[in-house]
């Protein structure tokens with residue numbers, strides 16, 4: 288910390304996947320960070336069971352993907368409300384979902400955060416936040432009636448769906464209430480069902496029995512038109528009764544590792560920023576977990592916010608850069624809420640829904656429909672609102688093979704340091720000269736694309752660009768196909784995203 292009066296640059300409330308990823312991104316951007324979590328330590332609970340292509344790419348961009356691949360298993364398929372999708376068609380180096388428990392994801396992210404110099408402060412519940420013109424004062428309850436305060440420039444609520452930070456900041460959380468109740472438990476199952484059971488439909492709802500790890504099965508029951516939020520805690524007994532109601536048997540289940548409950552309520556924070564307080568992950572959006580998207584969206588929120596907040600706390604970019612976080616990420620989660628509402632509707636019991644599922648299932652057999660749904664579930668087709676005319680602007684950059692003066696490389700490898708990259712693919716000195724005032728923040732790389740055409744989810748195949756400016760999160764800020772070098776557009780993009788040019 289180079290400014291007195293502050294304990295840290297950013298306090299992050301919550302050491303779930305979103306808070307941990309944000310801590311890593313902030314450390315890479317050169318910011319100091321404290322992660323406070325109200326728990327005494329990791330519980331081993333594991334809601335999410337997998338991550339999708341765009342999150343795998345994001346981890347690859349930072350050079351840590353191998354750790355996650357080693358702890359999980361690549362799947363051949365994914366689903367939309369239980370209807371199988373073929374992800375192999377997605378234009379990504381890592382198209383297939385990785386099955387990996389959330390508990391393992393959190394451990395790996397926490398390890399990486401520690402390597403980067405960010406440690407979790409356990410038993411530290413954020414109970415109060417006051418903000419003024421210069422910073423925030425965050426009150427922490429430490430579990431033994433003692434209180435502590437931390438002074439920081441910004442606070443980010445990554446504290447889950449019931450976010451205290453969101454409530455303290457007075458940010459509304461509108462949406463639709465739950466219409467069903469799902470119970471989930473990781474249990475031992477001595478009388479194993481003979482087949483794999485995933486979203487088996489029955490008159491009251493549907494259930495799944497999924498082999499998790501040696502000795503453990505995940506049982507999920509979903510009952511419709513029954514909302515149990517007020518019925519007290521989720522218990523093993525309630526899970527067993529629900530399974531018997533739906534499946535007619537409990538397969539002798541016993542020894543639960545944990546049991547929890549979820550529903551299809553869909554809500555979203557109306558603002559992701561209130562002054563010096565921001566929200567990310569489940570604190571900003573909750574929805575039915577169909578298709579396995581929530582953790583992915585939270586991690587990608589963190590990757591969008593981290594470099595921007597890093598530049599702002601280091602005084603390199605104006606505070607207004609933070610407004611682009613809401614502008615870019617709010618529509619993304621809004622679309623996820625929309626598609627998960629559709630998936631919840633498609634999962635309802637009844638003859639009409641059975642027929643609708645048949646129709647949607649037949650549509651998915653068409654390659655274009657399959658590709659459209661995969662793009663949506665993986666987030667590969669996301670395009671942030673963009674001013675530029677080039678089709679790449681606003682989209683995530685494809686991971687094309689490159690030939691550089693030092694040998695072969697890939698576009699995503701250039702993002703390891705989480706710094707912006709001006710990639711010149713045709714040796715145009717004019718383009719490089721424009722970036723003169725930004726070389727303290729922007730890496731300039733000259734290379735050749737190995738391919739003439741780049742596949743871009745949502746835009747089809749496009750000619751490889753002549754030059755492009757890539758943000759640290761892997762989204763394209765500016766691109767040109769050649770011809771006129773568009774110097775003023777490049778200068779505007781550099782100043783918009785990475786602050787004014789340095790004075791020489």
Ligand SMILES: Cc1cc2nc3c(=O)[nH]c(=O)nc-3n(C[C@H](O)[C@H](O)[C@H](O)COP(=O)(O)OP(=O)(O)OC[C@H]3O[C@@H](n4cnc5c(N)ncnc54)[C@H](O)[C@@H]3O)c2cc1C
Nearest residue numbers: 301303304305325335336413447568569579580581582583
């Ligand atoms: C059954 C189920 C299956 C799912 N499967 C998938 C899947 O396959 N793929 C996927 O992408 N997503 C999935 N999800 C969603 C995913 O689990 C969540 O989206 C993800 O956990 C959100 O991460 P987060 O870090 O934003 O919040 P959380 O994981 O909820 O973490 C919040 C953290 O904040 C802490 N906290 C809370 N209040 C405070 C406070 N006041 N002060 C300090 N700390 C606080 C908590 O202790 C916690 O550690 C699933 C969800 C469910 C229910």
